[in-house]
Amino acid sequence: MSSQSTPRVRIAPSPTGDPHVGTAYIGLINFLYARQGGGQFVLRIEDTDRTRFVPTSEQMIFDALHWLGLTWDEGPDVGGPYGPYRQSERTEIYREHAEILLNNGTAYRCFCTAEELEASRKAQMAAKQPPKYAGTCRHLTPEQIAANIAESKPFTIRMLVPEGSTTFRDELRGDIVIDHANVDDQVLMKSDGFPTYHLANVVDDHLMKITDVIRAEEWISSTPKHVLLYASFGWERPKFWHMPLLRNQDKSKISKRKNPVSLVYYRQAGFVPEAVINFLGLLGGGMPQEVVGVSEKFSLAEMLEKFSVPNISLGGPVFDLTKLKWLNSEYLRAMSLDDFYTALRATVLSDEYLKGVAELVQTRIETLGQFGDLTNFFFADNILPAQEVFLPKKKTLEETLAFAAEQLTVLEAADWTKEALEGALKALGEAHSWSVKENFMLLRAIVTGSTMSPPLLESMIVFGKARTLDRMRRFLDAQKKLALQKK
Numbered sequence: 001m002s003s004q005s006t007p008r009v010r011i012a013p014s015p016t017g018d019p020h021v022g023t024a025y026i027g028l029i030n031f032l033y034a035r036q037g038g039g040q041f042v043l044r045i046e047d048t049d050r051t052r053f054v055p056t057s058e059q060m061i062f063d064a065l066h067w068l069g070l071t072w073d074e075g076p077d078v079g080g081p082y083g084p085y086r087q088s089e090r091t092e093i094y095r096e097h098a099e100i101l102l103n104n105g106t107a108y109r110c111f112c113t114a115e116e117l118e119a120s121r122k123a124q125m126a127a128k129q130p131p132k133y134a135g136t137c138r139h140l141t142p143e144q145i146a147a148n149i150a151e152s153k154p155f156t157i158r159m160l161v162p163e164g165s166t167t168f169r170d171e172l173r174g175d176i177v178i179d180h181a182n183v184d185d186q187v188l189m190k191s192d193g194f195p196t197y198h199l200a201n202v203v204d205d206h207l208m209k210i211t212d213v214i215r216a217e218e219w220i221s222s223t224p225k226h227v228l229l230y231a232s233f234g235w236e237r238p239k240f241w242h243m244p245l246l247r248n249q250d251k252s253k254i255s256k257r258k259n260p261v262s263l264v265y266y267r268q269a270g271f272v273p274e275a276v277i278n279f280l281g282l283l284g285g286g287m288p289q290e291v292v293g294v295s296e297k298f299s300l301a302e303m304l305e306k307f308s309v310p311n312i313s314l315g316g317p318v319f320d321l322t323k324l325k326w327l328n329s330e331y332l333r334a335m336s337l338d339d340f341y342t343a344l345r346a347t348v349l350s351d352e353y354l355k356g357v358a359e360l361v362q363t364r365i366e367t368l369g370q371f372g373d374l375t376n377f378f379f380a381d382n383i384l385p386a387q388e389v390f391l392p393k394k395k396t397l398e399e400t401l402a403f404a405a406e407q408l409t410v411l412e413a414a415d416w417t418k419e420a421l422e423g424a425l426k427a428l429g430e431a432h433s434w435s436v437k438e439n440f441m442l443l444r445a446i447v448t449g450s451t452m453s454p455p456l457l458e459s460m461i462v463f464g465k466a467r468t469l470d471r472m473r474r475f476l477d478a479q480k481k482l483a484l485q486k487k
Contacts, residue, residue, distance in 0.1 A: 007039035008211050011072075012046045012201070015057035018262035018466060019064040021319070022216065022246055022254065025280050029243060030214050031070045032286075032307045039211070043072035044085040044204060048194045064263040068273050069300055085208070087200050094195035097203050097233070098157045098188055106232035107188060109155045110137040111148045132184040133158065157189040159198075159228065166224035171212075171241045172314060178224045186225050198222065202229040210238050214309070217242040241309065244284060247316035254319050256412075257473065265466035269381070270347045274299065275328040281307065283317035297330055348379060356462035360454035374454065378463060383449040383471060384478050390445035392438045400442065401479050403432055407443055408472045416465045418457045446475045 009030040013023045034041040043065070047053055065072065074085070087094075101107035110133075112120075121131040138160065140148075148155065165179045188199040195203075205213060220242050230237040246254040254261060260269075266276055277300055281287060286307045291298065332340060345351075361374045377383050391400055406428055414424045429439040444456045447468060453459060460468050 005037075006211070007034050007037040008042065008209050009034045009039065009214055010042035010044050010205070010208065010210055012044040012204075013061050014046045014049065014052070015054055015061060016049070016052040017054055017057055018264045019057070019061045021261050021263060021266070021280075023061070024064065024068055024070070024263055024276070025246060025283065026214065026216060026243060027065060027070050028068075028277060028280050028303075029284075029286070029309060029312075032303055033212065033214060033309050034073075035304055036307070040073040041070075042074045042085065042208060042210070044208070045087065046197065046200065047086055047088045048091070048196070048200055050088075050192075050194065060264060064267070067263075067267055068277050070277075085204070087195070087204065090200075090204070091194060093207070094189065094200050094203055095193065098195070098199065101159070101188070101229075101232055102157065104232065105160070106228075107157050107159050108138060109140070109145055109148075110158045110185075110187070111140075111153050111155045112136055130182075135185060138185070154191040156187045156191050158185045159188055159225065159232070161185050161225075161228065166227050168223055168227050168237075168240060170220070171239055171310065172312060173242070176220065176223075178221070180224070182221075183224050183228075198225050199229065202226050202233075205238060206230070206233070206235050212239045212241060214241040214243065217245055243312065244314050244316050246283065246319045249318055249320060251316060251318075256469070258477075259319055259321055260466070260470045260473075262466045264464070265470055268347065268464050268467055269470075270343075271324070271328050272331050272343060275324065275331045277303075278331075279324045279327050283319070285313035285315075285317075286311055297327065353378075353462070360458055360462065364454065377448040377450070377453065378459070380449075382474075383447070384475060385445045385449045389449070389451060390442055392442065395434075395438065401476065403434060403439075404442060404446060404472070405476060406432065407439075408469065408476065411465075411472070412469060416461060418461065421457050421460065446472055 011023065011027045011030050013019065031041050033039075045058055045061070047058070098107065102109070116136075117133070120134050120136075124131045124134075137158070161180050161183050163180060165177055166183070167175055167177045170176050186198050187196050189195055204210075223240060223242075227237060248254055248258045250258075252258070256262070260266065263276075267273075278296075278298060281298065281300075281303045282292065282296060286309060287298070287303065288306055288308070288311075291302075291306055332343070335343065347353075357375050357378050358371075361371065364374060365371065387397065391397060395403075407425065410424045410428050411421070414420050425439055425443070426436060428434075429436060440456055441451060444453055445451060447453075447456070447460060447463070
């Protein structure tokens with residue numbers, strides 16, 4: 001275990017979409033732990049999964065952390081003796097370390113094809129067995145391996161998990177024992193030459209001298225793989241802290257279906273960073289009860305003075321959006337008028353946003369006084385159209401809501417450009433026999449609350465992806481609640 005007294009911690013988000021509130025939550029805890037111990041807070045971008053890589057996501061991560069005041073010491077845009085950190089720029093390091101494991105016998109080459117692996121997985125599921133790698137290539141002879149390589153057969157590199165179990169200490173939970181029967185022979189290097197999370201994570205944490213790994217509890221089941229890798233390399237391992245997952249009010253894992261999870265949404269919707277960081281600091285019980293009992297409103301500076309990571313409760317902290325809104329209102333009311341106006345101008349009344357809206361209505365307006373009538377939905381927070389507005393004449397309510405849910409799914413995956421949105425929506429309509437008019441009128445009603453508006457797709461682009469998706473989710477949630485009330 002790590003014996004260093006000065007903490008070096010990191011957060012390692014993946015650039016696969018909008019930055020998540022969970023990233024901010026874990027980032028805050030790492031930030032506080034590092035600053036309180038006089039150590040370093042490192043940012044590392046884990047971008048080796050090129051199939052899910054979103055080019056704009058990295059900058060959104062930087063912007064979100066800066067917005068919240070969680071400034072990192074090393075990593076992208078900072079430099080320093082160990083930075084910057086982008087895993088895609090370190091692939092040769094991981095290949096070299098994979099070779100070390102091959103040479104010392106703790107990893108092996110796997111030549112199984114995707115089809116073979118899928119067939120094995122289906123057979124295991126049919127036999128009601130948990131799907132895991134069957135170990136087919138574990139015992140290939142050196143001659144067989146050489147022949148496969150000579151034939152240019154693609155291969156992955158897998159870790160060789162021995163029989164037995166792994167015991168590791170979680171600083172919040174104590175010792176945890178996991179039987180290796182539940183640990184797969186994890187792929188460490190993919191056939192494209194990129195590492196998986198597990199190898200890159202361990203190699204980077206060691207080389208970057210990370211003393212404490214503070215991450216979400218969903219990584220507990222993977223920790224034995226990491227402990228085994230540390231042992232395979234002969235390295236001292238860090239301390240592990242697994243934070244309880246953020247929960248919805250029904251105690252389910254926080255998800256975009258029940259709460260906005262994008263930090264971009266909270267920024268665009270007019271939440272102030274002080275309120276968001278304060279709210280995250282309330283979760284988990286890291287602030288002393290004698291402080292919270294007096295006032296739930298406190299600053300990042302006060303958290304640095306009084307927050308205690310070891311005191312975090314294992315009960316899943318509830319992400320209560322109603323409470324966050326209340327807390328945000330407290331910060332807004334406490335502002336001077338000048339500060340309040342500045343906050344408005346930085347978000348919902350920014351020059352960039354207003355110019356985007358103005359461009360959409362300039363050719364449709366007769367007087368400047370009509371601006372509010374034509375653009376209300378750009379500034380309103382709660383748009384819920386009546387049934388007579390959103391329901392097409394030839395469609396039932398049930399099939400309309402089902403199609404709206406399909407629209408949401410398509411828009412979640414779409415690039416936020418007019419061409420991409422138009423193509424994805426038209427393809428969806430064709431697949432479900434919805435005309436272009438029915439398709440777009442339904443979406444227009446959900447987003448704007450009306451059947452009349454400036455150009456729909458252009459309006460959605462100005463309004464923003466995060467807020468558009470949130471508006472659609474709220475519409476679907478409201479319709480579900482109405483249906484339950486009628487039963």
